[in-house]
Amino acid sequence: MDFLNSLFRYPLDQLPFFLLTILIAFTVHEFAHAYFANKFGDPTAKLLGRVTLNPVVHFDLLGVIMLLIAGFGWARPVPVNRANFDHPRRMSLIVSLAGPLSNLLLAIMGTIVFATLVGTGVMHNIANERLYTAIATFFFMFNLTNFFLFLFNLIPLPPLDGYRVLEELLPPSISRKLQGVEQWSILIFLLILIVPPLRDVTINPLYMLAYSMYDDFGNLIRGLF
Numbered sequence: 001m002d003f004l005n006s007l008f009r010y011p012l013d014q015l016p017f018f019l020l021t022i023l024i025a026f027t028v029h030e031f032a033h034a035y036f037a038n039k040f041g042d043p044t045a046k047l048l049g050r051v052t053l054n055p056v057v058h059f060d061l062l063g064v065i066m067l068l069i070a071g072f073g074w075a076r077p078v079p080v081n082r083a084n085f086d087h088p089r090r091m092s093l094i095v096s097l098a099g100p101l102s103n104l105l106l107a108i109m110g111t112i113v114f115a116t117l118v119g120t121g122v123m124h125n126i127a128n129e130r131l132y133t134a135i136a137t138f139f140f141m142f143n144l145t146n147f148f149l150f151l152f153n154l155i156p157l158p159p160l161d162g163y164r165v166l167e168e169l170l171p172p173s174i175s176r177k178l179q180g181v182e183q184w185s186i187l188i189f190l191l192i193l194i195v196p197p198l199r200d201v202t203i204n205p206l207y208m209l210a211y212s213m214y215d216d217f218g219n220l221i222r223g224l225f
Contacts, residue, residue: 015068017138021145022067023055025103026075029149030058032102033078033095040091042084050078072193077159089168096164100153107146107214114139115218119225143218148210152203157189158182 031053034045049057060076067073085091117123117135126132154162163185167175192198 014137014141017134017141018068018145020138021142022064022073023059024142025106025146025149027053027055027058028102028106029099029153030075030078032098033080036091036095036098037078037080040085040095042081044081044084045078048079074159093165093168096161096168099161100150103146103153104150107143107150108217110139110143110146111214111218112221114143115221116225119222143214144210147213148207151206151210155189155202157192158185160189 030050034050034052037044038046038051045051058075060074063074063076065073080092080095082088082092114136117139123132123135126135153160154165156162156166167178170178192202
């Protein structure tokens with residue numbers, strides 16, 4: 001048991017809640033990309049069976065393993081052919097934003113549900129301590145993770161959605177120049193995730209901001225009761 005606890009980034013008793021959180025967050029994120037791409041006239045994702053909420057088609061096994069062990073991972077990216085869009089820049093921008101915004105929506109919905117359970121006294125009346133802990137742990141992990149994924153995916157580095165958003169917002173001449181440094185951006189991205197001093201000024205502040213969003217919004221909802 002000690003070996004397993006040391007192997008995974010999360011305590012074993014929290015792993016089921018984390019896996020369920022990622023199952024939902026990654027699936028909805030990739031589905032949102034696929035749905036809007038298909039809606040705007042690009043059938044690429046639909047032909048590959050990606051316009052679905054079935055998590056099996058969206059998950060990457062190595063990405064999930066890395067997430068559990070190293071704390072960062074990935075789902076299978078949704079292929080998009082912007083040439084199929086009537087308005088490529090505008091529609092590509094919406095498709096890219098759809099993923100992060102879906103995580104924000106999940107976080108808002110989850111926070112409202114849990115804050116309502118607390119504010120109405122439902123949580124207080126749960127006599128079973130294990131059930132109480134399970135519900136509280138899941139919602140904390142689910143809401144915080146989705147707020148974080150919303151912010152994290154907006155970082156303007158490939159392969160994140162924020163980079164695609166930046167590409168569509170910048171003038172085409174500058175976007176073309178960015179493509180020449182994409183290979184180095186992947187290295188920069190990995191360094192940010194792995195090197196502690198770089199994490200301290202990039203990823204960790206995002207965690208703090210995500211927690212602040214979750215806490216402030218939760219307090220706002222609870223204040224309504």
